[in-house]
Amino acid sequence: CSEDFLDVESKENIAAEDRDENFVPEDFVNGIYGMFTEWPYAFSYLGITEIISDNGDKGANPGGTGADKHFLDDLNFTSTVPSVEAMYTHWYKTIGRANYAIAYSELESTDAEMQKRIIGEARFLRAYTYFFLVRSFGAVHIQGEITFENGEPVIDPEADLSVRNSKEEVYNYIKQDLLYAMDALPAKSEYSTANLGRATNGAATALLSKVHLYQENWADALKYADDVISSGEYSLEPNYEDIWREYSENGSESIFEIQARGEPIAHGVQQYSTTQGARGTSGWGWGFNNPSQSLVDAFDAQGDEIRKNATIIFAGEILWDGREVSSSVENPRYNEKAYSSANAGAGDGDKNIRVIRLAEVYLIKAEAANELGQTDVAETALNKVRNRVDLNNVTGLGQAELRKQIWEERRLELAFEHDRWFDLIRTGQAEAAMAADGKDFKEKHNLFPIPEDQLIQTPDMPQNPGW
Amino acid sequence: QETKTVTGTVIDQNDVPLSGAQVKVIDKEIFSVADFDGNFSLENVEVGDVFQVTFLGFKAQNVEVTQQDSYQINMVEDAGQLDEVVVVGYGTQSKQDVTGSISSVKSEEIIKQPSSTATQALQGKVSGVNIVNSAAPGATPTVTIRGLGTALGGRNPLYVVDGVPVSDIQNISPGNIESIDFLKDASSAAIYGVRAANGVIIVTTKKGKSGKAKFGIRSYYGAKPTLNPVKMANAEQYVTYFNEENDAIGGDRLSQDQRYDTDWYDEVTHIGSVNNTSFDVSGGSENIDYFFSYDYYEEEGLLIGQKFRRSTITNNNTYKLFDNRLKITQNLNLAFRDETPKPFGIFNTAFRQSPLVPVFYENGRYGGAYYNRTTGEATYIAGSDESIGNLTSHGNPVAALNFSNEKNKSFNIQGSVTAELEITEDFIFTSRFGARKIFVRSRSFNPNKARYLANDPTRTEEQFEGLKKDNPENTQYANNSLRFNSRESFKYNWDNFINYKKSFEDHSLDVTLGGSKEQIGIGMTDSYTAYDVPEASQYWSIKHATDQYDKQVNQFSYTPTNFLSYFGRLQYNYARKYYLTGTIRRDGSSTFQNNSDYWGTFPAVGVGWTLSRENFLEGNEVVNFLKLRGSWGKLGNANVPLNTTQILTDPDSGSQNYVLGPDQDLVFGAYIGSLARNLSWEVVEELSVGLDYELIDNRLSGSLDYYRRNTENTILEVQPLLNSTFANRFFDHGAEVINEGVEFAVNWSDQIGDKFSYNVGANFSYNHNEVSNVQRNYDGQLGGSTGLGGVSTKRLEEGQPLGSWWMYDVEGVWQSQEQIDNNASLGGARPGHLRYIDQNDDGAIDERDKVFLGTYIPSYNYGINISLSYDNFDFSVDGYGVGGNKVFNGLKNARIGGENITADTFNNRWTGEGSTNSNPGADRDIQASSYYLENGDFFRINNITLGYTLPSFSNFIDNVRVYVSAQNPILITEYSGFTPEISGYNPDNSNAQGPYGRSGLELDAYPLSSTFLVGVNIKL
Structure with a gap:
């Protein structure tokens, strides 16, 4: 009887042993998606993908550093800057949630079809996250997977947290996940509408194509890009600027995007719009991540008015929804792709973040085809993207020139879609581009430093070269 | 002859x-x-x-x-120290028979210093006990006995009020306390086993005594100004500083011609007040002793509108039956609290907001931190081609004060019924049931629309209405929100024990055996939020809220903790010369349900030797009493978080949820925060030796103690490795914490003639704290966030004390760009920034160059008490001091740009090459460094009181004493902020205290106030 008195039941949170009564594997997959809406994906993410590049300037006011955004903008950051650590950590914790969800689905699923989809989603999200890690840090630790023993989750004891797997191993791991996901996931049209927004077969294929692009497996990149294009699931939005409207969220061009809804109780990407909103009286945000003069010039050099105006809010402009942006706001330009009409300044923004869309797949196709010497195929894919924004067809360039044109197209088409920095590194343009932007790019900047707090706790783990 | x-x-x-x-x-x-x-x-x-x-x-x-x-x-009984009775767990003991280390404080000491909680008044009065006060009304002081032994387990001592173990004594009026006994060492505290590791404080409330009815009335009133205000820069100085900063970073310049010069502290603070009035009646007859009291305490804080009120009713009766063979004691305490809190963050904003910002603009709108970038004037109005910038990122402190509309009320019933049955002359059986029930209700009203308008004077009501129309479900655009919270909690304990006392010849034996069953934390909480209620406060109820928005209801139950305990104590002495005490307690706690065994055993032994009864000292002229004591024992700290692996869900917008589908409906998700480790209680092993003495006709008395306490398995809050699976911090045993110290108390009292008597007392406590044997990967817990840019100021590390400061060490100020280019510097360094030492000589300044620079915990504290009485006058002075600690001036440090500074910071700043190598310029970084870490030593006069007892003038009135008193009138410190005594107490943030919270870090700490009061005590 005495033992009974001491056996108190937990009431606030649901104890793990009671999970069967309340949780289905899908809950844990939803929990992975939720990670992409967290605060690091607003501010830290901006820092290491955009502000650091030649497209974005820190913005705000001179004293407003956003903790370390000035260091990133000026390329004088160290292994202790919080933005890098925040993303590194957040990515690993996302993977951790995916690992748990996969193990839990394997343990608890009753419906084989559903189990496959759940694991497919989890593996897609895991691959997407490892792709960030390998691009940012190169060789990284592959986190131990989870199995259940006697109902208790056990993390693979072989996986030593201080070991960095090779870049090749990480890429292979990513590809295995994506191949599984391609097979397991329904096409966009096959989902019930209530599931709109979940990872699809198309998303896995498109990402796999992009992964191969980074590995310079041109044939595979081309093949998977073609699979997406020919799937019949996607088509380009006729008007470029429509891509970022609320009504085109998950629209015809969208292959994968992070879902956000601003109204409570709901869920948006934490302050993604606010951090980039116009600053000052009549403004609605903090004014970070301003489109740079260099980007404006790049648009102008191509005569690209449509994409320039869809990408950049200029001070004093009247926006498409009628909002007058005062000419007295603090910065001259702001990121329009992050602008949310309905609740510009809200903590839970309603802006879906576009991750992969068809236009990028066309550009991957163009690049891969060009590298394979299929100039016609490359030009057709490229011009598909250019024509939408009333730019002339590109024809008759040599392979090298065409390559440059495709890279430039990526810059303008995908500006502020968190691709620029990785693209600069991938294509080896970083040093020149950063020099043109007045920044001193060094060899070490090809990878971010492993965060110092990781190395303090796992002293055996080697740092990236130069850091 | x-x-x-x-x-x-x-x-x-x-x-x-x-x-x-x-x-x-x-x-x-x-x-x-x-x-x-x-x-x-x-x-x-x-x-x-x-x-x-x-x-x-x-x-x-x-x-x-x-x-x-x-x-x-x-012979007349001597009220002298050694012959007092001290209260030990489940019994009492003559002070001279004690083998442990117990300090007792009586009623007179407690009421001398006006306070809402008794422990506040005892600062500097008890050796080995460190009390850190906050001047906030209704604040709970931090009480640490013999050093901090835990990083994040419960840090508070166990309080036992009239036999009821509770977590605090905020509901007990200090005036109703008869005595407080601090069980400091393992030998005396072990009887409380698994909850005694932080020491035990036994509070005994007043009871009636046989005799005719006595009435007492006590009342005082006092004013409370800020003791140590910091002088801020004025508008002109601010503009100069702002311009120097912006010149360095390429920002705008302000004009010296400004319209406003606001002193924000003046605008948000006033002189507080305190008032306490109580009435009591007591007496006794053959069958019943009774005590009844009503006590009203009211305090107004420094922040305008902040108020704390408490009424307590205490009724303690003893019924004596069957020729005193059965005694039934009933204690009942009712406490009603009524508070109007205000956010402490306002102190922070008042420090930082620019003096150029007006409280209100001419048109009645709240002032904001705006300036015209073209004209350099602090205004929100821009002409054509002019733009508006922000002076600071802070809001209007007066608006924040006015928009805070919160009320908290609580009702606390606590009491016990004890039956003592004398079975034979030697055997007494005691059964006690104690309980405490707390009801808390709070209401907060948030004027969204007013806040929206106050944030930007160019905004209009029409705009708000427009947003509201466009976002019909978005509660952000409701005019206001109203939230109710209520919580109730209950605890009870049921103790049964027998006591056997027997003396034969020179042997005496005292045995206590018993058991206890206890359940704490039974309760639930619920909250309701609704939107758009009418403006008038009489309609602030959920009923009057609009149906446009979904109302939110949340309700959950707490997980109670159950204890089952058995205890025994044997005390033996031979001729009151040689003493042996053995104590054992066996505790089972439901907190440790994941363990194979719930049970822990906590033994202790104590020995004593009264040398003054030996032949060689007997009748000694100088030494009246001398006793050596020694003890060893183990104690537990069960106040640790429940260790089950929990699946985290959220009914709201938590990170586990997502939106899907064309309407983006919320779908709920879940995740595992962290896997539970197999936690057990923390175990403290303590060795203690001491001696008590009375010398020179008992005029000089005191004690001296040495102790070494080792928390063998300190629970750490471990930050998982960055690349590991689970994100949430988890708890695990991972280090030892050693506290080693000495404490002494000495008192001299004497009488000269029959009119003059005096007493001088002093006590001193020294404690060395160190973390050792940290498990691999477990150190490095960060804390003490400055709230800016992720800057932490504290870090847990082996070989350092708990709560160690960890930051850059400053070696000067960068004088020129050339100097920066040729030396290791922090990224973004500019002339005028602080220059940090490159500790590892790697040519770069980063986290690896941070060093440990001591702790916020004082290594020693001391108290001095002097009291004199001459004829009908009495006079007393109490002083208190600490040393060996460091405090971090976070107000001075954490600055993004544009914030106001103190006049001192302005006057001493770097203004160009060669101007100073010790103070940074207006442009500086936000890093924490030794520059902002200041000596925390202080000495303060806690109390000066002058009283006069009126000569007898009436048969009806026994005694009337009037007095004037000054609390905290004098503070001696080198610290440049408001107060070096920073407990971290913040009612809005229960995690703010503790070694890795804001203790010792001045950011939104409550400034210290003095109190000047007059009072009268009447006995009838």
């Missing part, structure tokens, strides 16, 4: 013979000891001789031999 033999009888006040009383003729070798009937005889004495009668626990008496041959000596 003729000698003779005299005889006599020694009796006490109740005519009981005092067997063993010593009778000695002064200056002669003649003495005797009273026999069983109290009789003695002295031979060969002369008329005119003086003989002294002494008996432990009674005042010595000198009697002159006269013609008379027979004497009756009526």
